[in-house]
Amino acid sequence: MESSLYERVGGMAFFVTLVNHFYEGVQDDPILRPMYPEDLEPGKEHLALFLAQYWGGPSTYQDLRGHPRLRMRHAEFVITKRARDAWITHMTTAVDTMEMSQDDRSEMVAYLDMAAHNLRNR
Ligand code: HEM
Numbered sequence: 001m002e003s004s005l006y007e008r009v010g011g012m013a014f015f016v017t018l019v020n021h022f023y024e025g026v027q028d029d030p031i032l033r034p035m036y037p038e039d040l041e042p043g044k045e046h047l048a049l050f051l052a053q054y055w056g057g058p059s060t061y062q063d064l065r066g067h068p069r070l071r072m073r074h075a076e077f078v079i080t081k082r083a084r085d086a087w088i089t090h091m092t093t094a095v096d097t098m099e100m101s102q103d104d105r106s107e108m109v110a111y112l113d114m115a116a117h118n119l120r121n122r
Pocket of ligand 1: 032035036037039040042043044046047050051065070073074077079083084087088112115116117119120
C-alpha cells in the first residue's frame with residue numbers, strides 16, 4: 001500500500017509544529033493579525049487538523065467541524081491579494097523550516113498556494 005504524505009512526514013506532530021510556525025508569522029503581521037480573533041488557539045488546532053486530514057491523516061477535522069467548505073468559511077474575511085500573499089509568505093516560511101522530502105515539499109507548497117489563490121475574495 002502507498003503511504004500517505006501524512007505518514008511520511010511523521011503524522012500529527014508535524015502539522016502541529018507547522019501551524020505553530022505559521023502562526024508566529026501571523027501574530028506579527030499587520031494585515032493578517034487583525035483578521036484573526038484574539039484567541040488564536042482554536043484556529044491553530046482547526047488548521048492543523050484540516051491539513052492533517054487533507055494529506056491522509058485521521059478525519060478529526062471533519063468530525064469536529066463538518067465539511068471544510070473553505071471558501072464559505074473564509075467569506076466573512078476580506079481576502080485581498082495582499083492578505084493572500086501575506087498568508088502564503090508565512091505558510092511557505094513555515095514549510096521551509098520543516099524536514100521532508102523534496103517531492104513532499106513540492107506537493108505541499110503547490111496545494112497551499114493553489115488553495116490560497118482560490119480563497120482570495122476581493
Ligand atoms: C488566502 C489567505 C487566507 C487568509 C487571510 C485566511 C484567514 C483565516 C482566518 C482569519 C481564519 C479564522 C481563524 C480563527 O477563527 O481562529 C481561518 C480559518 C481557517 N483557514 Fe484560512 N485563511 C487563508 C487561507 C487558507 C488556506 C489556503 C487554507 C487551507 C489550505 C485555510 C484553511 C483554514 C482552516 C481549515 C480554517 C479553520 C476553519 C474552521 O473554523 O474549521 N486558510 N483562515
